[in-house]
Amino acid sequence: MLSTPWITCLWPGLSELWVRGRWTGLVWALGFTLLLNVALVSKGVWPELGNVWVRSGLWYFVLGFWLINAGWMGFRIASGSWDAIDATIDQLYQSAQTAYLKGQWYQAEAVLLRLLRREPDDAEALLLLATLKRHTKQFDEAHQTLEKLERLDASRRWWFEIHREKQLLADREEGESEAHVEASKPSTENLGEQNAESGEPSLPEAA
Numbered sequence: 001m002l003s004t005p006w007i008t009c010l011w012p013g014l015s016e017l018w019v020r021g022r023w024t025g026l027v028w029a030l031g032f033t034l035l036l037n038v039a040l041v042s043k044g045v046w047p048e049l050g051n052v053w054v055r056s057g058l059w060y061f062v063l064g065f066w067l068i069n070a071g072w073m074g075f076r077i078a079s080g081s082w083d084a085i086d087a088t089i090d091q092l093y094q095s096a097q098t099a100y101l102k103g104q105w106y107q108a109e110a111v112l113l114r115l116l117r118r119e120p121d122d123a124e125a126l127l128l129l130a131t132l133k134r135h136t137k138q139f140d141e142a143h144q145t146l147e148k149l150e151r152l153d154a155s156r157r158w159w160f161e162i163h164r165e166k167q168l169l170a171d172r173e174e175g176e177s178e179a180h181v182e183a184s185k186p187s188t189e190n191l192g193e194q195n196a197e198s199g200e201p202s203l204p205e206a207a
Contacts, residue, residue: 012069032069036062089119096128105136123154127161134169137176142169 008015012032016025039058092115099108112129116122126149133142146166149155155162 009070009073012066015073028069032062032065035065089115089122092118093122093125093128096125100128100132105132108132109136121152121154123149123152123158126152127158127165130165130169134165134172137172139169139173139176 011029013025013028013030016028035058039055039062042055042058092111096108096111096115099105099111109129109132112125112132115125116129119125126145130142130145130149133139133145146162146169149158149162
């Protein structure tokens with residue numbers, strides 16, 4: 001949900017990784033780093049590893065790869081296609097948040113799931129989804145959502161909120177468990193009243 005800075009175009013994969021938090025961006029960034037290091041080593045450290053054509057070919061490949069990536073990402077930002085995607089995601093999140101504030105849990109959940117199909121690693125959406133799962137008593141799914149959120153690098157920004165949500169979830173589960181136990185217990189007083197009406201001795205009298 002951030003605008004893309006132009007400087008991220010200068011390193012392949014960095015825009016996807018830094019702005020979107022996508023693992024594919026990390027793969028591209030590490031791949032380019034490895035390729036650049038191989039070219040540097042073959043040029044200045046161990047030139048005997050390959051002939052001049054191999055070394056020159058590596059540098060042409062590095063330069064071509066960098067130019068194509070920088071040009072493509074620059075075009076996407078300049079044309080507004082990248083921002084348009086972000087705007088759509090922001091609209092979905094705002095729609096889900098509005099439905100949540102109105103108490104429309106299932107409508108908000110449907111919008112969040114739609115958002116997460118496009119941006120699976122959106123930390124804000126995952127946090128809100130976990131909260132919705134708690135409200136609708138889907139406790140196992142709430143735990144799974146929080147676990148997925150904690151595995152993201154972006155979760156560091158939301159550490160306090162995640163910790164608080166986990167505590168609220170535990171309290172809600174405990175409350176529901178206690179309510180279930182209380183509801184399943186037979187009422188001694190009601191049983192005594194029923195026995196008195198039927199002329200049967202109550203439990204203490206029977207003992």
